[in-house]
Amino acid sequence: MLEIPESATIARQAESILAGKRIAKVVQATSPHKFTWYNGDPLLYPDTLVGREIDSIHGHGAFIDIHCDAGITLSISDGTNLKYYPAFEKHPAKHQMLIEFDDKSFVAFTVSMYGSIYAYKGELDNKYHKGSLNSISPLNDEFDTNYFDSIFRNAGRDMSIKALLATEQRIPGLGNGVLQDILFLSGLHPKRKISTIGDLQKGDLFHCLKVTLHNMTDRGGRNTEKDFYGNFGGYKCLLSKNTYKEPCPNCGNEIVKEAYLGGTVYYCPNCQPLGK
Numbered sequence: 001m002l003e004i005p006e007s008a009t010i011a012r013q014a015e016s017i018l019a020g021k022r023i024a025k026v027v028q029a030t031s032p033h034k035f036t037w038y039n040g041d042p043l044l045y046p047d048t049l050v051g052r053e054i055d056s057i058h059g060h061g062a063f064i065d066i067h068c069d070a071g072i073t074l075s076i077s078d079g080t081n082l083k084y085y086p087a088f089e090k091h092p093a094k095h096q097m098l099i100e101f102d103d104k105s106f107v108a109f110t111v112s113m114y115g116s117i118y119a120y121k122g123e124l125d126n127k128y129h130k131g132s133l134n135s136i137s138p139l140n141d142e143f144d145t146n147y148f149d150s151i152f153r154n155a156g157r158d159m160s161i162k163a164l165l166a167t168e169q170r171i172p173g174l175g176n177g178v179l180q181d182i183l184f185l186s187g188l189h190p191k192r193k194i195s196t197i198g199d200l201q202k203g204d205l206f207h208c209l210k211v212t213l214h215n216m217t218d219r220g221g222r223n224t225e226k227d228f229y230g231n232f233g234g235y236k237c238l239l240s241k242n243t244y245k246e247p248c249p250n251c252g253n254e255i256v257k258e259a260y261l262g263g264t265v266y267y268c269p270n271c272q273p274l275g276k
Helices: 004-018 042-049 127-133 145-153 161-166 176-186 199-218
Strands: 023-028 036-038 054-060 063-068 072-077 080-085 097-101 106-111 115-121 256-260 263-267
Touching: 004 054, 004 063, 004 080, 004 199, 023 042, 042 072, 042 097, 042 115, 063 127, 072 080, 072 127, 080 115, 106 115, 145 199, 161 176, 176 199, 176 263
Parallel strands: 036 115
Antiparallel strands: 023 097, 054 063, 063 072, 072 115, 080 106, 097 106, 256 263
């Protein structure tokens, strides 16, 4: 899923190879997906995209924006994967859209559980996209302790730390995936009420959030997610679907896996106690 490390990594990779390419063809979905959302009728996307030249690519939050000339943009959201193929590679059998360039290289878009592929001119009328563009990323220096404190101040005191950080897009692109290592390194249980978190622990959480997201991004994303070329990222997640059956990397105790707030959380009850 696209979260901050992946949107930043894929945008950087994609711009390095796509800038200057011209879109020659738009191939419609070969495997229709009822939870793929488009901006209008995807059958009209060729009218918008064909002939456009890629100018730049911007990753923000859980979105990647492919900016073209004439004010045209192609945006994808969390849940949509894009993979680059060199010229004359065989098209994948299943995709939700594919764009081919004038040099015969192409990018295939696939959706796992849900996702969006938007083609539009000007500004996208989507509150999550607008919110992401207008937010401050934890990767930026402007995301400081004062900004972090404001997120706490504007939330209910009975809210859990997972609800605060990974729901309602308070920090766009910080989702359930990256949250696991942030909370583990902070020693915070995902169900911990924010009213029980003191200033010292909040300071530790701020530090872990910034450092962990930078580490994930600097290493090309998480090893549970793929980049623009279909390779897994270089950051090895401490707690994830790949590691939860292993002992806690800190104390050796058993890791707990459970469903919470619409996603799976992993935590060590010893290192991340609920009551402290």
